[in-house]
Amino acid sequence: MTAVTPSSRPHVKSSRPHVTVVGDVGLDVVAKLAGAVVFGHDTRATVAVAPGGAGGNTAAWLARQDVDVSLIARVGADEAGRTAASELTAAGVDCHFAIDPLLPTCCVVVLVAPDGDRTMLADRGANAAFCPADVVLPAVEGRGHLHLSGYVLLDEGSRPAGLASLARARAAGWTTSVDPQAANHIPAVGAETFLSWVAGIDLLLPNDAELGALGGVEAVLGVVTAVVVTHGRHGASWYDAEARVTVPAPQVHETDSTGAGDAFNAGLLASWLAGAPPLDSLRAGVAAGTAAAAHVGARPRA
Secondary structure (H helix, E strand, O other): OOOOOHHHOOOOOOOOOEEEEEOOOEEEEEEEEOOOOOOOOOOOEEEEEEEEOHHHHHHHHHHHOOOEEEEEEEEEOOHHHHHHHHHHHHOOOEEEEEEEOOOOOEEEEEEEOOOOOEEEEEEOHHHHHOOHHHOOOOOOOOOEEEEEEHHHHHOOOOHHHHHHHHHHHHHOOOEEEEEOOOHHHHHHHOHHHHHHHHOOOOEEOOEHHHHHHOOOHHHHHOOOOEEEEEOHHHOEEEEEOOOEEEEOOOOOOOOOOOOHHHHHHHHHHHHHHOOOOHHHHHHHHHHHHHHHHOOOOOOOOO
16 A cells, blocks of 8 residues: 555545444443442442443544444344444444354443543453454445554454454555554564554554554654554644644543543544644544543443
């Protein structure tokens, strides 16, 4: 694939883009903690069950941004999987779900601290069996873009499907983006190996910890066109061969950071694919991420 730089992308006069998200879908059990967890004893919390999964979250936020979006994923043959499909479809997402006959739909327990930071306990379920045969790119009129959740690459079981999705998108002439998703899993595969998987993509979307695990901005820019780094409460930055731009985040009360990065990705992609320059794309991403962090749960509110 020939890399397309932000300054040369013919967005404004071209047809409406279609984004295909490849990633996890599941349920989040979100526990908003009243205080620090005291292991071996009770900790008071407000508990809610909500739709989740990085792929589902990003797709839902893209639909909220009025982007044509499809989602390719794998769920269990259970009520959770059926509910996930119906809720995303109702939100405007075109769901292409493989149904696993044995494994359940993914479930993640999310512990949200009083300051909004979250810790996740993840059972990937059917996501771990996601395979290349599940990846059938939709027929797209006009320009296509593929966004891949790094969880797919970082799990040995689903990795071939992630690599296949990138290869098929490139063969179709689509632009591509990847969110690494989990800094603590990158050392297990090695930074060089991970970067070899994403070499040639248009946008890599790490947070500060993930960027550090991958060797920093210059190392990443050696293999991708642009790097967009989220800094949590401190905004986000864009790095490419021509631009280095940072946008701060507004000072607001953060209720739950779950899904804020997925929402950021959606806001950024919606703006960038519409032809916006890096500064405006960053602003759109930060606005979406901030909106997600302002309420409990990883999806847009109805």
